[in-house]
Amino acid sequence: MSPGTERRLYWTIAIASPLAILALWYVGTAHGFATPVILPSPGTVIGAFVDILRNGYSGGSFLSHLWASVQRILVAYSVAVVLGIVLGLLRGRYRLVDAVFLVPAEVLRPIPPLGIIPLLILWFGIGELSKMLVIFLSVFLIVMLNTQAGVRSVRPDSIRAALSLGASPFQVFRYVIFPSALPHIMTGLRIGIGTGLTILVAAELLGGDRGLGFIILDASNFFRTKDVFVGIVLIGLLGLACDRGLQWISRRLVHWDGKP
Template sequence: MTRSEARRARLRYVLVATLSPLAILALWALVAWRGLASPIILPPPSAIWTSFLDMAANGYSGVPLWTHVAASLARVSVAYVAGAALGVALGLLRGRSALIDAVLLAPSELLRPIPPLGLIPLFILWFGVGETSKVLLIFLSVLLIMMVNAQAGVRAASLDSLRAAQSMGANRWQVFRFVVLPSALPQIMTGLRVAMGTALTILVASELLGGDRGLGFLILDASSFFRTTYVFAGVALIGLIGLATDRGLAWAGRRIVHWEGRR
């Protein structure tokens, strides 16, 4: 593909990616305008925007909107970074050491199929309804996802590449640094994107447990009083945060794993 063809393909991609949500919004507005759905169930986008502006100006439940956003971001950031770091480390170790893999196999495989929401009652009993239970619930979900992806990435390393590095006199650290880690990075970057989506999902669920700060609290409180436009505004904010972080991780992945797809 020539440079001009690649540029046209990129512009076409951006155009479609921009028009797609606009088309959905237009269809949504048409449905609301024609009265095909109750405003309580599906309010028009203009009403949701008005509610968002109201929260931005006056806050919600006596708390500024950006305080709710900051509380949610603080929880998910701490849990995500810690869970991703430990998950990648354990996954790399499991991929390189059969003994460590055997030690962690049963605990991780027992926990992994359990929906994180199913652990909420236990976390409440163990850690209460404060910040600790919220952060640990997200942390555990991210850790399990990243451990599996990092381990799979290590096992994707080419046996020929490993033998070639060893035959050239590379020590264990050099084999890991120049062969194993580059092979694992694509899986790790994909895992980071998946884990972020999961972290935001668990964040909202964990904030329903209690407290008076966070987007999850805002959504639950608004739904209790049938303030549907505020519920949609809160959901839209979480979606925008997810979109921004996913695009950021995708951009970072293209820079870090720049060799992917060029072999």
């Protein structure tokens, strides 16, 4: 099979597979295998989406719900990424910095973030801070760990070469250690956005009156399953867009990765 043919086949299947699921869903609901409360038809869900787009949901416009979610993840994720990269670089490079964070980070890491939410609510209430903190915490740990692994993967010869060519310790960091760690860092960012979105929805299920997670919870309380689906699909698409975006950036930023 020529590379062109294989590529075309790959994309044909990649597009056909979700269409097949959609078709199965359509046929199933059209023949009344499930009541709309259990499984609304695709058409009903699209109708519900258009309705939310036009008239909003529960007193808030569609954009206000979307923006509430995006804002939470944007703030928490950005802070987590910056801190995670900085601390990961330092932990990977300096053993004593690693010693400071080793036990706290390792104790915190296996705790499911949802287990920490009640504590955060107790301390900070059910406002924005608690939601952002729980997202921040899980993304931060992921990014820090991946960055640290990236620093550890730096080839010793690269560092020696830089020193031998006259680089200062800071220049070694900037020109050698950081770019060497970049492929791992980008992996951390991609895993981090996925986890971040998961935690976002979970955090929004706990309270508040804006956000995609809120739509899901509120709609399910009133058996408006079509609106539940709207929320679920939107979060899925948001995650897909973020991941593809990061992958696109990653391919251009770390163009040398995976090449001999």
